[in-house]
Amino acid sequence: MAARRTARVVDIARAAGVSPGTVSKALNNSGALRESTRDRVYRAAAELGFSPDPARRPPASRSFTVGLLSADSAGRFSIPVMLGAENALAAGQLSALLATSRNDPVREAYHVRSLVARRVDGIIVAGRTTDARPRIDVPIPVVYAFAPSSDPDDASVMPDDADGARRIVDHLLGIGRRRIVHVAGRPHQHSPRTRAEITAQAVHEAGLELAAPTLFGEWSESWGRRAVDQLLQAWRPGEPLPMDAISCGSDQIARGVCDRLRELDLRVPDEIAVTGFDDWDVMALASRPPLTTIDLRLEYLGQRAAELLLDAIDGRPHHGIELTGMELVPRASTGWS
Amino acid sequence: MAARRTARVVDIARAAGVSPGTVSKALNNSGALRESTRDRVYRAAAELGFSPDPARRPPASRSFTVGLLSADSAGRFSIPVMLGAENALAAGQLSALLATSRNDPVREAYHVRSLVARRVDGIIVAGRTTDARPRIDVPIPVVYAFAPSSDPDDASVMPDDADGARRIVDHLLGIGRRRIVHVAGRPHQHSPRTRAEITAQAVHEAGLELAAPTLFGEWSESWGRRAVDQLLQAWRPGEPLPMDAISCGSDQIARGVCDRLRELDLRVPDEIAVTGFDDWDVMALASRPPLTTIDLRLEYLGQRAAELLLDAIDGRPHHGIELTGMELVPRASTGWS
Numbered sequence: 040m041a042a043r044r045t046a047r048v049v050d051i052a053r054a055a056g057v058s059p060g061t062v063s064k065a066l067n068n069s070g071a072l073r074e075s076t077r078d079r080v081y082r083a084a085a086e087l088g089f090s091p092d093p094a095r096r097p098p099a100s101r102s103f104t105v106g107l108l109s110a111d112s113a114g115r116f117s118i119p120v121m122l123g124a125e126n127a128l129a130a131g132q133l134s135a136l137l138a139t140s141r142n143d144p145v146r147e148a149y150h151v152r153s154l155v156a157r158r159v160d161g162i163i164v165a166g167r168t169t170d171a172r173p174r175i176d177v178p179i180p181v182v183y184a185f186a187p188s189s190d191p192d193d194a195s196v197m198p199d200d201a202d203g204a205r206r207i208v209d210h211l212l213g214i215g216r217r218r219i220v221h222v223a224g225r226p227h228q229h230s231p232r233t234r235a236e237i238t239a240q241a242v243h244e245a246g247l248e249l250a251a252p253t254l255f256g257e258w259s260e261s262w263g264r265r266a267v268d269q270l271l272q273a274w275r276p277g278e279p280l281p282m283d284a285i286s287c288g289s290d291q292i293a294r295g296v297c298d299r300l301r302e303l304d305l306r307v308p309d310e311i312a313v314t315g316f317d318d319w320d321v322m323a324l325a326s327r328p329p330l331t332t333i334d335l336r337l338e339y340l341g342q343r344a345a346e347l348l349l350d351a352i353d354g355r356p357h358h359g360i361e362l363t364g365m366e367l368v369p370r371a372s373t374g375w376s
Numbered sequence: 377m378a379a380r381r382t383a384r385v386v387d388i389a390r391a392a393g394v395s396p397g398t399v400s401k402a403l404n405n406s407g408a409l410r411e412s413t414r415d416r417v418y419r420a421a422a423e424l425g426f427s428p429d430p431a432r433r434p435p436a437s438r439s440f441t442v443g444l445l446s447a448d449s450a451g452r453f454s455i456p457v458m459l460g461a462e463n464a465l466a467a468g469q470l471s472a473l474l475a476t477s478r479n480d481p482v483r484e485a486y487h488v489r490s491l492v493a494r495r496v497d498g499i500i501v502a503g504r505t506t507d508a509r510p511r512i513d514v515p516i517p518v519v520y521a522f523a524p525s526s527d528p529d530d531a532s533v534m535p536d537d538a539d540g541a542r543r544i545v546d547h548l549l550g551i552g553r554r555r556i557v558h559v560a561g562r563p564h565q566h567s568p569r570t571r572a573e574i575t576a577q578a579v580h581e582a583g584l585e586l587a588a589p590t591l592f593g594e595w596s597e598s599w600g601r602r603a604v605d606q607l608l609q610a611w612r613p614g615e616p617l618p619m620d621a622i623s624c625g626s627d628q629i630a631r632g633v634c635d636r637l638r639e640l641d642l643r644v645p646d647e648i649a650v651t652g653f654d655d656w657d658v659m660a661l662a663s664r665p666p667l668t669t670i671d672l673r674l675e676y677l678g679q680r681a682a683e684l685l686l687d688a689i690d691g692r693p694h695h696g697i698e699l700t701g702m703e704l705v706p707r708a709s710t711g712w713s
Contacts, residue, residue, distance in 0.1 A: 104494075107474060118455055125474050129487070134494055137444060137462050137474040150466070157441075157471055260662045291658070321628070321658065325597045 055083035078156045084178045105348060106154035106162040107135045110142050110172075110186065115319065116337060117165040120184050123341025124163050131349060133160070142167065151175050161348045164188075165341070169197050169230045180351030184344035185337075187360050194351065196344045199362035200230050203333040204237035206367045207286050207314050208245070210331065214373055216284035216312055218250035222266040222296065224288040226255035231288045234316065238286055250282040256292075263287060263295020271303070280310060284373075290315035290322035293330050297372065301327065313372045328371035335365055392420035415493045421515045440469060442685060443491035443499040445484065446476045447509075447523065452656065453674060454502040457521050460678025461500050468686060470497070479504065488512050498685045501525075502678070506534050506566045517688030521681035522674075524697050531688065533681045536699035537567050540670040541574035543704045544623050544651050545582070547668065551710055553621035553649055555587035559603040559633060561625040563592035568625045571653065575623055587619040593629075600624060600632020608640070617647060621710075627652035627659035630667050634709060638664065649710045665708035672702055 052059040057080060064072055065080035105128055111117035125135045136159060140147035154162055154177075161179050166172055166186020174188045175181060181188075187195030211219055221238045224231035235253045242249055251270060256262035267285075274281055287293035293315035297307050307313050307328055315323055315332035323330040340363045347357045369375035389396040394417060401409055402417035442465055448454035462472045473496060477484035491499055491514075498516050503509055503523020511525045512518060518525075524532030548556055558575045561568035572590045579586055588607060593599035604622075611618055624630035630652035634644050644650050644665055652660055652669035660667040677700045684694045706712035 104473075121474075122476055125476055129475070129490075132490075134490065135474045136441075137458075137472045138466070139459055139462055153466075153469075153471065291662075325628075 050087055051080060051084045054087060055079045077158075082152060082156070101160050101352070102158045103132060104134045104136055104157065104159045105345075106150075106157075106159040107137050107165065108147065108150055108154065108162055108175075109137070109139045109165045110147070111139065111165070111167040116185055116335075117167050119337035120165045120341040120344070121163075123338030124165070124184065124345040125341075126338070127342040127345035128349075131345075133349075147175075151177060155179065160352045163341075163344050163348055165344075168228055169200065170228055180348055180356060182344045182348040182351065182357075184341060191360075192358050194347050194357040195360045196340055196347060196363060197360055198230075198335045198337070198340060199364055200233040201237040202362070203316060203335070203365035204234045204286075205241050206333060206365060207316070208238055208241035210367055210369065210373065211284045211286065211312060211314065212245055214308075214312065217247060218280075218282045219247070219284045219286055220249055220251045220270060220282045221253040221286045222263065222270075222288060222292055223253055223255045224258045224292065231255065234288050258289055258291055260291050260295030260298065263292040263297075264299040265295075266292070267296055267299035267303070280305070282311060284312040284314070286314045288316055290317045290319045290326070290330055290332055293332070293372070294322050294326040297326050297328065297330070307372055308374045312374065315372075318368050323368070323370070326372065331367070331369045331371075331373040331375060333365045334368050336363060339363060388417060388421045392416045414495075419489060419493065421492075438497050438689070439495045441471045441473055441494065441496045442682075443487075443494075443496040444472045444474050444502065445487055445491065445499055445512075446474070446502045447479050447484070448476065448502070448504040453522055453672075454504050456674035457502045457678040457681070458500075460675030461502070461521065461682040462678075463675070464679040464682035465686075468682075470686075484512075488514060492516065497689045500678075500681050500685055502681075506537070508566075517685055517693060519681045519685040519688065519694075521678060528697075529695050531684050531694040532697045533677055533684060533700060534697055535567075535672045535674070535677060536701055537570040538574040539699070540653060540672070540702035541571045541623075542578050543670060543702060544653070545575055545578035547704055547706065547710065548621045548623065548649060548651065549582055551645075551649065554584060555617075555619045556584070556621045556623060557586055557588045557607060557619045558590040558623045559600065559607075559625060559629055560590055560592045561595045561629065568592070571625050595626055595628055597628050597632030597635065600629040600634075601636040602632075603629070604633055604636035604640070617642070619648060621649040621651070623651045625653055627654045627656045627663070627667055627669055630669070630709070631659050631663040634663050634665065634667070644709055645711045651710060655705050660705075660707070663709065668704070668706045668708075668710040668712060670702045671705050673700060676700060 048059045048062045052062045062080050065077045107121050109117045109121055128135050138150035140150055162181045163184055165184045171189040172186045174190045174193050183195040187197045219242055221235055223235045239249050254266050285296050287296055293313050296313050300307050300311060305311055315330040318332045318334040323332045343363055385396045385399050389399045399417050402414045444458050446454045446458055465472050475487035477487055499518045500521055502521045508526040509523045511527045511530050520532040524534050556579055558572055560572040576586050591603050622633050624633055630650050633650050637644050637648060642648055652667040655669045655671040660669050680700055
């Protein structure tokens with residue numbers, strides 16, 4: 040980390056086997072240099088974690104190209120983020136170089152080197168979960184999207200899961216539900232934990248408590264079906280139901296919950312309201328009934344990442360994590376239609 | 377079309393307001409030219425549909441960058457195709473410039489111009505359906521992926537729907553089914569029509585006929601559920617079922633079919649085998665039972681598009697449509713487990 044701020048031009052020159060003047064020319068993209076020399080300097084600079092002050096880079100050094108480095112391949116989260124970023128970049132006349140690492144650190148390192156060698160003006164790193172990830176050390180601005188950098192000095196944009204969870208609880212309380220339970224995704228990820236914690240907290244702040252301890256499981260419909268059976272284990276038909284609302288950590292889970300409740304002849308939303316999270320159309324709309332859920336606004340998140348990156352390229356770097364708000368999408372599973 | 381092959385350097389020079397020598401330098405990327413001049417020449421060339429013989433372009437003109445132009449935004453088909461292409465390009469040390477048109481011709485034209493202005497070595501155009509699309513007129517090699525060009529002289533790669541349909545019928549006959557019906561997607565698209573035609577043909581070639589006329593509808597689970605009701609309209613419990621297999625045009629349809637059959641207490645696959653198409657994990661694996669289906673091998677299709685493009689960039693252009701084969705993925709809905 041410290042090296043990033045103290046590496047000097049002479050260190051890079053030594054590592055690259057060139058003169059300090061050549062390093063300066065290469066990093067400022069001025070003067071005539073062979074491509075191979077320029078690349079050698081960039082690689083040495085990247086390896087030493089040299090981070091030139093973006094404000095001091097002359098405008099002539101801009102390639103008007105930005106790297107989009109995605110951790111995912113066919114990822115449901117990073118792809119919309121990247122498309123939102125690409126859209127915002129295109130509006131600013133910048134082109135996006137696509138590079139997918141498929142969650143492989145070796146591929147990622149290769150792509151980072153080649154993006155730097157291509158002299159992109161900056162890089163957007165799109166993750167596949169909201170868990171923090173290691174920073175990449177390059178001599179150009181970087182913004183982390185969806186998965187934030189573990190270094191708080193970096194600029195990151197991530198979805199505000201707490202905001203989404205609060206909107207769900209407010210909505211359920213607003214339609215008169217008082218015995219809320221939460222069925223969460225995987226226990227060791229940032230998003231499901233945040234959603235679960237804030238759900239419990241928001242219910243508590245309303246002077247209530249969750250009607251049952253939160254159940255953690257996995258991201259699947261079958262987990263949603265099994266969770267219903269766990270929640271109703273002690274219940275017998277004819278008795279009052281132990282809950283009047285099931286808030287779920289994802290649309291997949293919520294769809295499974297609805298299916299199982301229907302199989303048990305329990306009516307959604309009349310007897311039990313159900314909510315999802317993600318607004319993933321093939322789940323939320325195909326569910327019976329269609330799901331009230333939370334739109335993560337991933338394209339907007341990508342757009343914000345592009346905007347922060349453009350600021351940094353223009354010499355106005357951001358630091359820390361920016362959270363993007365979410366939106367409630369009410370549908371039939373809570374009585375909307 | 378004709379203009380593309382007859383536009384001359386002098387025409388481009390006149391349109392761009394420069395000398396023929398400047399046009400030659402710009403198109404061959406040789407000699408010192410201002411960026412703005414080079415771009416003006418490229419745009420004039422593109423507008424005139426000038427298509428230089430790629431074999432005559434000197435290697436020095438290569439930017440080692442390829443444009444990936446996707447018709448889709450968060451498209452389920454074009455994204456895997458693009459990722460397969462990006463992967464193949466990265467292996468060949470080429471970078472991919474991402475451009476998404478969101479099915480908007482104005483955006484597409486903008487992106488095509490800007491890719492040409494950036495002097496990409498070629499462009500892969502990824503469509504959102506397999507319906508033929510208009511060609512783009514640019515002075516560099518182009519390969520069309522998923523959606524073929526309507527000009528048979530262009531190079532296109534598309535999935536072989538007939539191959540997939542034959543594999544399904546062979547599989548159903550192989551497990552002893554004789555009364556097969558087909559539930560198709562939208563009636564006016566190339567893929568569902570091909571799948572439906574070849575399904576009927578393959579059944580006919582086996583000395584049988586479809587047990588009912590093919591039903592066309594839409595790409596949804598609810599269409600699958602409704603189709604079951606139509607197929608069983610005249611059937612009464614206790615009577616022999618009118619079919620022993622339902623081949624579906626997509627996994628979404630097949631999932632709806634399975635759900636409705638279960639609601640009617642009909643057992644899949646014992647009484648009726650069900651097959652999907654697409655191998656879309658969230659549908660095929662979440663279905664009860666999981667679906668036997670067809671893997672379109674979209675990443676491979678993208679890889680082939682990249683390979684054809686690299687050939688064209690190296691002076692060995694391809695012409696016409698290359699079909700990529702599909703793969704049967706057997707699961708519980710036809711008795712596999």
